[in-house]
Amino acid sequence: MxxxxxxxxxxxxxxAETTLAEEKELRAYFASEQVAPAFADYQSLFGFYAxxxxxxxxxxxxxxRRHLNYKYFSVxxxxxxxxxxxxxxxxxxxxxxxxxxPLAYHEAMQNTQDLLLMMTSAIKTSKKQxxxxxxxxxxxxxFIQKN
Amino acid sequence: MNQQKFLAFFNPLKDRIYRLSLRYLVSKDxxxxxxxxxxxxxxxxRKKLETYDSPEAYAMTMTKNYCLDQLKLKRxxxxxxxxxxxxxxxxxxxxxxxxxxxxxxxxxxxxxxxEQEQLLIQLRDIEQLxxxxxxxxxxxxxxxIRVALSRSRKKIRKEMxxxxxxxxx
Numbered sequence: 001m002x003x004x005x006x007x008x009x010x011x012x013x014x015x016a017e018t019t020l021a022e023e024k025e026l027r028a029y030f031a032s033e034q035v036a037p038a039f040a041d042y043q044s045l046f047g048f049y050a051x052x053x054x055x056x057x058x059x060x061x062x063x064x065r066r067h068l069n070y071k072y073f074s075v076x077x078x079x080x081x082x083x084x085x086x087x088x089x090x091x092x093x094x095x096x097x098x099x100x101x102p103l104a105y106h107e108a109m110q111n112t113q114d115l116l117l118m119m120t121s122a123i124k125t126s127k128k129q130x131x132x133x134x135x136x137x138x139x140x141x142x143f144i145q146k147n
Numbered sequence: 148m149n150q151q152k153f154l155a156f157f158n159p160l161k162d163r164i165y166r167l168s169l170r171y172l173v174s175k176d177x178x179x180x181x182x183x184x185x186x187x188x189x190x191x192x193r194k195k196l197e198t199y200d201s202p203e204a205y206a207m208t209m210t211k212n213y214c215l216d217q218l219k220l221k222r223x224x225x226x227x228x229x230x231x232x233x234x235x236x237x238x239x240x241x242x243x244x245x246x247x248x249x250x251x252x253x254x255x256x257x258x259x260x261x262e263q264e265q266l267l268i269q270l271r272d273i274e275q276l277x278x279x280x281x282x283x284x285x286x287x288x289x290x291x292i293r294v295a296l297s298r299s300r301k302k303i304r305k306e307m308x309x310x311x312x313x314x315x316x
Contacts, residue, residue, distance in 0.1 A: 055166050063186065063187065
C-alpha cells in the first residue's frame with residue numbers, strides 16, 4: 001500500500017503536479033530509514049534537498065545607523081553664518097542705538113507738553129474772542145431796542 | 148518603520164536569502180556578505196516595500212538580481228586570471244573520490260542544470276514556496292514553472308540513474 005502510494009506521488013512529483021503537502025509526505029518518507037530499494041535512487045535526491053535546507057545564516061545582521069546626512073550640512077552652515085553675521089552686526093549697533101532712544105523720549109515729552117500749552121492758549125484766545133462777540137451782540141441789541 | 152519592526156518582519160527571511168545566495172555564489176563567505184548587503188538594500192527601500200503585495204517575493208527577486216550581478220563581476224575578473232593551459236591531474240583524481248559521496252553526486256548534477264532550473268529547484272524543493280510566490284519572484288507563469296520544474300526533475304533522475312549504474316560496475 002505504502003509503496004503504491006509513494007509510487008503515485010513520485011510520478012506526480014516528476015510532472016510537478018504535487019502540492020506542498022504531498023511533497024512533504026515524500027520528504028518524510030525518504031527521511032525515514034525504511035525506503036524500498038526501488039526508490040533508492042530518489043533517496044539521495046531528497047537527502048540533498050534536506051541538506052541544503054539545513055544551511056542557516058549565522059552572523060548577526062547590521063542595519064545602517066542614522067548618520068548625518070551630509071547633503072544638508074552646507075545649508076545649515078550657510079544659515080548659521082547668516083544668523084551669526086546678523087547677531088554680530090546688531091550687537092555693534094546697540095552702542096549707537098542706545099543713546100538716541102532715551103533722548104527721543106525726553107524730547108517727545110517736551111514736545112507734547114508744548115503742544116498742550118499751545119492748545120490751551122489757543123482755546124483761551126478763542127474764548128476771549130467769543131466773549132467779545134457776545135458783548136457786541138448785547139450792545140447791538142441795546143441800540144436796536146432803543147430805536 | 149523603525150529598525151525593530153523591519154527586523155521583526157525580515158529576519159525570518161534571512162536564511163532563505165542566505166541559501167539562495169549560497170546556491171548562486173557557492174562560497175559561504177560570499178553568501179554571508181550578499182545577505183548582509185541585501186538587507187541593507189531592503190532597509191533603504193523600506194518605504195517602497197510597504198506598497199508591495201509580497202515583500203518576501205520582492206526580497207527574493209532582489210537576492211537573485213544581486214547574485215547574478217556578483218557572478219557577472221566575478222566572471223569578468225576571472226577571464227583575466229585563468230590560464231588556458233592550466234591542468235591539475237592531481238585535482239581531477241580528488242574530484243573523482245569526492246564524487247563518490249551521494250550528496251556530492253546530486254550537488255554536481257544540480258549544478259549542471261541551467262540557472263533558471265536551479266533557481267526553481269531552490270525555491271520549490273528547498274525553500275518550499277507556493278507556486279504563486281515563485282511566480283512573483285521569477286516573473287514566470289505558474290504553468291511555465293511547473294513545466295520547467297518537471298523537466299529539471301526528470302533530468303536529475305536521468306543523471307542519477309546514469310551515475311548509479313556506473314557506480315555498481
